[in-house]
Amino acid sequence: MQLAQLGELGLIRRLEAALQGQVAGRSILGVGDDAAAFPPPHTWVLATTDSLVEGADFHLGQVSWADLGWKSLAVNLSDIAAMGGVPQYALVALCLPASVEVSAVDALYQGMLEAARSFGVTIVGGDLSASTQVVITVTLLGSQPEGWDGYDGLMRRDGAQPGQQVAVTGALGASAAGLRMLTRGERFDAETEALLRRFHFRPLPRIAEGQTLLRAGVRCAIDVSDGLLRDLGHLGHASGVDVVIQADLLPVSEAVRRAYPQGWRELALAGGEDFELLCAAPSTALERARRQMDTPLTVIGHVTGPGSGRITVLDAESREFHLESAGWDHFRS
Ligand SMILES: [Mg+2]
Numbered sequence: 001m002q003l004a005q006l007g008e009l010g011l012i013r014r015l016e017a018a019l020q021g022q023v024a025g026r027s028i029l030g031v032g033d034d035a036a037a038f039p040p041p042h043t044w045v046l047a048t049t050d051s052l053v054e055g056a057d058f059h060l061g062q063v064s065w066a067d068l069g070w071k072s073l074a075v076n077l078s079d080i081a082a083m084g085g086v087p088q089y090a091l092v093a094l095c096l097p098a099s100v101e102v103s104a105v106d107a108l109y110q111g112m113l114e115a116a117r118s119f120g121v122t123i124v125g126g127d128l129s130a131s132t133q134v135v136i137t138v139t140l141l142g143s144q145p146e147g148w149d150g151y152d153g154l155m156r157r158d159g160a161q162p163g164q165q166v167a168v169t170g171a172l173g174a175s176a177a178g179l180r181m182l183t184r185g186e187r188f189d190a191e192t193e194a195l196l197r198r199f200h201f202r203p204l205p206r207i208a209e210g211q212t213l214l215r216a217g218v219r220c221a222i223d224v225s226d227g228l229l230r231d232l233g234h235l236g237h238a239s240g241v242d243v244v245i246q247a248d249l250l251p252v253s254e255a256v257r258r259a260y261p262q263g264w265r266e267l268a269l270a271g272g273e274d275f276e277l278l279c280a281a282p283s284t285a286l287e288r289a290r291r292q293m294d295t296p297l298t299v300i301g302h303v304t305g306p307g308s309g310r311i312t313v314l315d316a317e318s319r320e321f322h323l324e325s326a327g328w329d330h331f332r333s
Contacts, residue, residue: 001103003098014102014105016031022123031126035125036125042149044149044151047140052137066114068111069112069114070114072136074205075225077115079223080210081205082221082223083154083221084154085154088121088122088143090124090141091123092139094126097134155210155221157239160303165299166299166300168251171252171276172251174196176200176273177256217289218286222278223275224272226272227272228270234309235280241306242304243302243303244311245312247314247316251268251298256268265321269313283299
């Protein structure tokens with residue numbers, strides 16, 4: 001059955017049923033009224049929004065609807081993670097063509113609810129519009145962790161200082177490797193293919209890690225969505241500093257190195273959507289954070305001094321490493 005046959009009201013009833021049971025009792029007023037209502041948190045509110053647009057951010061032939069649902073929430077979760085925040089409530093605005101199958105929307109919500117449950121988020125409302133292409137917009141609200149409040153109790157982009165180390169959680173390049181594999185139609189062994197697909201379509205936002213970094217004394221972070229160099233550039237620009245990183249320190253999984261023996265450095269430096277956390281902090285704070293999390297936290301460079309956000313990449317012999325691949329030029333344009 002297509003949405004055209006089910007109709008808008010039918011779809012609304014169906015989604016309301018899918019979202020029932022997220023919250024017990026009468027603690028909040030969620031879907032089904034003109035607006036959601038819930039008590040305020042005891043901290044500053046964090047708010048972020050992001051859209052996934054068919055043709056620009058994804059292609060329906062490549063991604064499953066459930067993965068699309070997961071990712072649409074995950075990209076927003078990552079922004080809350082980058083602030084050290086706790087995600088709480090989501091609003092979902094969907095633009096859908098009438099020809100979309102009802103079962104596709106069911107799967108979309110299934111994936112979204114899976115991500116919501118995994119990270120303690122309640123979907124409290126949304127909007128439906130008919131359109132010629134699929135657009136999924138999620139707005140996510142959150143708070144600061146318990147015991148934190150106000151402007152200084154956040155990880156911001158403008159807090160990097162000369163002498164601080166620069167570190168990144170997890171590993172880089174796998175999501176971009178997955179996208180490259182799918183776009184070029186390249187084949188690897190089944191395990192590698194599954195892993196690259198998962199990193200691209202089911203990214204794991206670093207919610208717990210963000211709060212651990214904040215508690216350990218880190219006050220400057222950004223999530224890696226545009227690619228390491230670009231996001232580090234944003235951080236450096238906001239902080240008014242320059243940064244040097246070492247290419248041989250980049251954490252890149254064995255699977256990515258094997259799949260792209262020539263291109264893994266470029267994928268790690270310029271590929272996007274890793275959704276890892278990139279931070280600048282004194283080494284003592286990073287050491288404290290490392291002791292409190294299972295996820296790897298790798299120092300990849302340091303803040304050199306005041307500047308305009310210039311990022312220098314050095315190779316193992318301390319020579320400047322230049323990204324001259326066509327891929328990097330494409331990212332630049
Ligand atoms: Mg971000």
